[in-house]
Amino acid sequence: MRFSQLFAPTLREVSADVELASHRLLLRAGYIRQLAAGVYTFMPLGWRVLNNVSDIIREEMDRAGAQELLMPAIHPQELWAESGREATMHDVLLGFKDRKGGQFYLGPTHEEVITDLVRRGVRSYRDLPLNLYQIQMKFRDEPRPRGGLIRAREFLMKDAYSFDRDEAGLDATYNAMYDTYVRIFQRCGLPITAVDASGGAIGGKETKEFMLLADAGEDSILLCPKCGYAANQEIADFRLIVATPAEEPQPMAKVDTPDAHTVQQVCDFLHTMPERLVKTLIYMADGKPVAALIRGDRELNEGRFRVLLGAARLEMATPEQIQQYTGGPVGFSGPVGLTIPMYGDEELRGMVNFVAGANAGDTHLVNVNWTDVQGNITWARLRFAVAGDVCEKCGEPFIERKGVELGHIFKLRYAISEPLQATFTDEEGAEKLIIMGCYGIGVSRILAAVAEVSHDDDGLIWPTSIAPYHVHLIVANAGDEVQRGLAEDVYSRLRDAGIEVLYDDRAERAGIKFKDADLIGVPLQIVVGKVAGEGRMEFRERATKQAEMLHVDEIVQHVRARLA
Ligand SMILES: [Zn+2]
Known part of the structure; x- marks a missing residue:
């Protein structure tokens, strides 16, 4: 991609109410633009990162035997009434009436829609198990959209739903999804802590959240340094220590x-x-x-x-x-x-x-x-656990950290299949409820999370696996024919080798191009400058800023080795 043709308007300043580094950098580097509170456009650079994250998710979900589909974002109200969640999730539902007065909601999650599909499509135990997923925009009327993509009202999510015959089947699917999630976050370059969590309004018990421990987080996580127990504050078990009163009661x-x-x-x-x-x-x-x-x-x-x-x-x-x-x-x-x-x-x-x-x-x-x-x-027990409360399991005092929830896996069991009467016929011909699980990943939130943990004073630093491009190629002086000729040569050699290149061919000053390259954060940088006449150029790593001089004939092999 030639930078001169790329739609990535960078910003020098962002508004003062932008608090998080990830939010600020994604705006400044031209990855996202805000349309309304909690509503964003993913610009070409941002969309490329999201697609890379989605590709990793697809590969790992498919490997685990899940099947991708795409469900509507528009949900008839009747389905939400049937599950009972129109009441419990009322506060986050965004909706509208159509011209005939019918009430619809914009899907904040898809348990209802998918369970309706499955109850119509599954007859017998031979049709199970099923694990179905989609990657799609979700809508939630967050009271306080903040932190850019961390808590948006419209956001990209991967949501999967599993349907099994019995508890043992659900356990197997749930465990497979746990392993799948660990691999997905590893591949995205995110250090993740899996914590016990509450099912919240979605319902269900036995839930793990995949948390990025970061000060930008809105969730409080309690960690036991001794036994490794980790839980969201919403659910953390602690030993109650009631002090014995040391005073005589006085008259009120x-x-x-x-x-x-x-x-x-x-x-x-x-x-x-x-x-x-x-x-x-x-x-x-x-x-x-x-x-x-x-x-x-x-x-x-x-x-x-x-x-x-x-x-x-x-x-x-x-x-x-x-x-x-x-x-x-x-x-x-x-x-x-x-x-x-x-x-x-x-x-x-x-x-x-x-x-x-x-x-x-x-x-x-x-x-x-x-x-x-x-x-x-x-x-x-009505209060939250806090740092200093002691671990239920081992008695060690908790430490408390902030976390950004990037994924969750829930054993829904019958929370949705029972109200919707999603059943199957077992081997003996008896009709049974399907047991369910659900598994979400905040795809657009991953974009923000990586930006939050991987940046420096100059800008973003993408891991190779999800970076918008592999190489940021700069011609220092686009007006110099020798430099320009060598840069064009490198550009085509890299592209022929299947390497994704952002080529800054603009007639800007070199200093501006270097600043933009550091801000955008492509992991490898190549600068064609003064020694172009010798066929040599500077090769730099964005993260470490370590540089070395390479000849044009070495460049493809060198980039390949770094990407491997
Ligand atoms: Zn413990």
Whole structure:
């Protein structure tokens, strides 16, 4: 490809709200362009990388016996109602009505569509197992699209769905997909940690997420340095250590806390610490009010709370609802006198003489003890694990890292096949539900992830396996006939050898071309310059910037050796 013809407008500056290095570099180097919040164009360079990633995925999926197909992005609403997920995934569904008033959704995932296909196409045990996948744009109405391709509203995904006769079949498919994923990420040059995870709104149990540990990540990962246990914060198991109260309970008292709405404001005002305070969070679970009680310095695990309640939807109560159900304004809720169902994090049971809201404006209670609370409390594990909590398996304290989820594998079992009644006839003629798994990879997110872990101050550094081109060839002075002649010769020799070359033939200054080459990040660079008359040129590696002089007759062999 001649650079003079390439559509890759580079940018010197990007807007100040671009936080991540990957986002900034992909914009600057002309790989992506934003159309709307979380909605991107993949420019020719970006699309080439995505296609390379897709090719690796296809090779590995096909090797594992999976078959590629392509399903529609437009889904009839009835199918989502049938699975019950129109309610549970309501918040992320993007949709539209057609001219006849029919409701459709843009597919955020395809369990419904593929299970509908399979229930119509599979009759007997002889038709199973099946593992079907596609690579396709997905749509999710993310509340906070951020980080460029890390959390987009339209994104390229590989999604696979397996259909087996029984548990043993599902286990075999799931394990094969695990190995396949390890190979895919290795080939993309990504160091990946597989962690235990929650099925989330998709449902299902026994789930692994393939995480890139990076500060850019939105997920918190807890790692046990001793036994190797690794889990998403959403699901991490830890040993509960309840301190034995070392104080005698004191009589409860009401205190004025003017304008102290947050935990920190209350603590500052009362000269106490967040771990001596009980936070009371009011939620609406399928439209009914509930309270979650949690220590002042902890975070509620909403996913776990929703599962505990068995609710399809869980939303924070509005200020009006809080006033209605607690009698007080936001920021002053507390368990004393509360009549709605209460759920307490089990860690709280050991607390004495704590601080809580008084369900009245500008007022808190001090020296509260559980004997002061009349209502019934259901005790459960409601908070996230954090660094310092100890591993359930071995007792070692966890360390916490941020992670970007690049892939997941789920044992869905019957979560979708049961509501959709996807069945088969077994050897004895009995009708049985098909057991399912699903397996996703964020293809466009991989583009961002590689950019995030593989760059320097000058720009991107692609691994050869997914780089948009293998070689970035530069003619230092395009106006010099000798240089130009040699560069054209090298360009055709490399192309004849099947090597993908980006050839900067522009009449720009050499310094500008070098800067663009480093920004774009093709792994090998060849500069035809002053010694062109001797048939020699500079060969450079983008990652190390190590350079050597080579003769034109050595060049193809040298590039081949580096690519191998
Ligand atoms: Zn451990």
